[in-house]
Structure formats: structure tokens, C-alpha cells
Amino acid sequence: MGFSHTWVNHSKNFVDPTTGAPTNGIEGCWEAKLKSLKAMRGTITAEQVASIVSEYLCRSWFFSPGASVEQLFKGLITAITRHKP
Known part of the structure; x- marks a missing residue:
């Protein structure tokens, strides 16, 4: 799908100082999606x-x-x- 992966060292920043990539929004979205996927465990x-x-x-x-x-x-x-x- 053409996405890029970035990472942030949380011991120093919560936003990548070079790219500006935030982590809180991304982690929140992933947590919500993961919860719904776990509810389907064993059925998919x-x-x-x-x-x-x-x-x-x-x-x-x-x-x-x-x-x-x-x-x-x-x-x-x-x-x-x-x-x-």
C-alpha cells in the first residue's frame, strides 16, 4: 500500500523531530483496531x-x-x- 514506517525513541521524544511523526494518535488508533480484532479471535x-x-x-x-x-x-x-x- 506504499506506507512508510517511522519510529520514535520515547526516552527522548514523543514526536519524531525530523519527520514530525507523532505516536500518540497512531498508538490510539492501533489500540482500538487491535481490540476489535481480538474480539474476532478464532473466527478469522x-x-x-x-x-x-x-x-x-x-x-x-x-x-x-x-x-x-x-x-x-x-x-x-x-x-x-x-x-x-
């Missing part, structure tokens, strides 16, 4: 977990919560344009 496969995480990332990158139909359509077009083969 590893491939389904990968698919669920990919869908979650796509939705969070391109579709704002409470978006209008027009905004959703624009998000869909943007996602397709950026990730077409």
Missing part, C-alpha cells in the same frame, strides 16, 4: 486480518468520518488514482 484467518487492517488504513487515509457523499466520492477517486496498478 491471518489473511483476513491483513485485509481488515488494509481496509482500515485505506478508510482512515481517504475517508473522513461524517463525510458527505461528494467527499466520499472524491476520497474513492483519490484512492484509486494513487494505488492503481
Whole structure:
């Protein structure tokens, strides 16, 4: 999906001083998603977990919560344009 991985040394910073990558928001989102995945334990496969995480990332990158139909359509077009083969 073309994402980049960054890390932050929490003993020094909570935001990467070079890239500005924060950790609190990312960790909060991951914690919520992990909780829902744990609730499905035993009912989904590893491939389904990968698919669920990919869908979650796509939705969070391109579709704002409470978006209008027009905004959703624009998000869909943007996602397709950026990730077409």
C-alpha cells in the first residue's frame, strides 16, 4: 500500500523531530483496531486480518468520518488514482 514506517525513541521524544511523526494518535488508533480484532479471535484467518487492517488504513487515509457523499466520492477517486496498478 506504499506506507512508510517511522519510529520514535520515547526516552527522548514523543514526536519524531525530523519527520514530525507523532505516536500518540497512531498508538490510539492501533489500540482500538487491535481490540476489535481480538474480539474476532478464532473466527478469522491471518489473511483476513491483513485485509481488515488494509481496509482500515485505506478508510482512515481517504475517508473522513461524517463525510458527505461528494467527499466520499472524491476520497474513492483519490484512492484509486494513487494505488492503481
